[in-house]
Amino acid sequence: MTGPWAAKCTPAGRRRHPENEDPYRTCFQRDRDRILYSTAFKRLQYKTQVYVVHEADFYRTRLTHTLEVAQHARTVARALGANEDLTEAIALAHDLGHAPFGHAGEETLNKLMAEFGGFEHNIQSLRIVDSLEKRYPNFDGLNLTFETREGIARHTTCYDHPQAVQEFLATPQPGIEAQIVNFADQIAFVTHDLEDALVANLLSEEKLWELPLALWDEVRSRLKRDGLWQGDPRLRRRQLVRHLIELFNVNLITESRKNLTDQTPEEIRSLPGPVIRLSPDYQHELTRLRSFLHEEVYHHPSVLVMVNKGSRLLREMFQLFLSEPRLLPLQTQARWKNAKNELEQRRVLCDYLSGMTDKYAMETYQRLLDPYEKVLTAFGR
Numbered sequence: 001m002t003g004p005w006a007a008k009c010t011p012a013g014r015r016r017h018p019e020n021e022d023p024y025r026t027c028f029q030r031d032r033d034r035i036l037y038s039t040a041f042k043r044l045q046y047k048t049q050v051y052v053v054h055e056a057d058f059y060r061t062r063l064t065h066t067l068e069v070a071q072h073a074r075t076v077a078r079a080l081g082a083n084e085d086l087t088e089a090i091a092l093a094h095d096l097g098h099a100p101f102g103h104a105g106e107e108t109l110n111k112l113m114a115e116f117g118g119f120e121h122n123i124q125s126l127r128i129v130d131s132l133e134k135r136y137p138n139f140d141g142l143n144l145t146f147e148t149r150e151g152i153a154r155h156t157t158c159y160d161h162p163q164a165v166q167e168f169l170a171t172p173q174p175g176i177e178a179q180i181v182n183f184a185d186q187i188a189f190v191t192h193d194l195e196d197a198l199v200a201n202l203l204s205e206e207k208l209w210e211l212p213l214a215l216w217d218e219v220r221s222r223l224k225r226d227g228l229w230q231g232d233p234r235l236r237r238r239q240l241v242r243h244l245i246e247l248f249n250v251n252l253i254t255e256s257r258k259n260l261t262d263q264t265p266e267e268i269r270s271l272p273g274p275v276i277r278l279s280p281d282y283q284h285e286l287t288r289l290r291s292f293l294h295e296e297v298y299h300h301p302s303v304l305v306m307v308n309k310g311s312r313l314l315r316e317m318f319q320l321f322l323s324e325p326r327l328l329p330l331q332t333q334a335r336w337k338n339a340k341n342e343l344e345q346r347r348v349l350c351d352y353l354s355g356m357t358d359k360y361a362m363e364t365y366q367r368l369l370d371p372y373e374k375v376l377t378a379f380g381r
Helices: 027-037 039-046 062-080 084-093 102-112 121-132 146-153 176-199 205-210 216-225 233-257 265-270 280-298 301-323 330-338 342-354 358-369
Strands: none
Touching: 027 039, 027 084, 027 146, 039 062, 039 121, 039 358, 062 084, 062 176, 062 233, 084 146, 084 176, 102 301, 102 342, 121 146, 121 342, 146 176, 176 205, 176 233, 176 280, 205 233, 216 233, 233 280, 301 342, 301 358, 330 342
16 A cells, blocks of 8 residues: 555656556556666676676676665565655666766766766766667657656765756655665665675674674574574675664664655655654664775775776776777767767766776776777777
């Protein structure tokens, strides 16, 4: 059952370009499907979450992270009576605009574009679904509904502070579905990055238990109850993370329910603060875990070596293409030539580099700078 606060489906959806309604799918289901079939979504499988993709095939990528966020978000949306299809669509699209090599890649492009509007992955995600995807004859982009686009543009976490987009500033808050995705993302990356760090031996279990976290008492109790405290360490670690996820999600649902009465979607948007939130104690625990990961994992020498190589690679390719745009692929060259000014030219270059996967960026860098690399068929695409 959905609550009065759930986004309502209109037959064809509030879209920039009018379309006929679908006989079987709601407007938000159509949004979800368009995102799934997009080129940008497919590329997430070879984009870094924390560990560069070629390091191993069992770490999370942007794609697996995105699917996990969607799973968390749908669980919360169903429990709270929000619109599940819209929630899933926003979750699947929330990282489409990420550059290769994780947040380091984003920071690098932002510095390179500092005098030309910068680079921020939420705004890039919106740019992708509004104009860069080419799949339909009558319009550029995916022509998504207002509600899905709002969720993309207003995706906010400790890492994400998107530039204001005038179209979505009429209300202080986005809809409840966007708020759910905002928290699902935070819970997913903290708990899952923690699991990957344990698998990669960047973090010891002993070090983790030393962290002064009130949640550990409950987690330990559950592990002992299930006979895992002295058992297989790999299974124990997986269950440890599983229990953390459950505790955070249950608290998010329980606490958010307190803020819901009979508000309409418009009333939810008009409130001064979000209705979706953790209790103060759990928010403190999540923040402490995130800080711990920053100190012990994200700034670990092994991780920094990977991301610094990626940053250098992007900087050098940006400058090389800027000085000689004829090295760009033919389709990108055409966009460059059609650009009206330097700002648009640099944005074309930024679109090209940010759309690369880690793998493609490394291969392109090698083709450009390795004198022994064959190039006759490399740039005809």
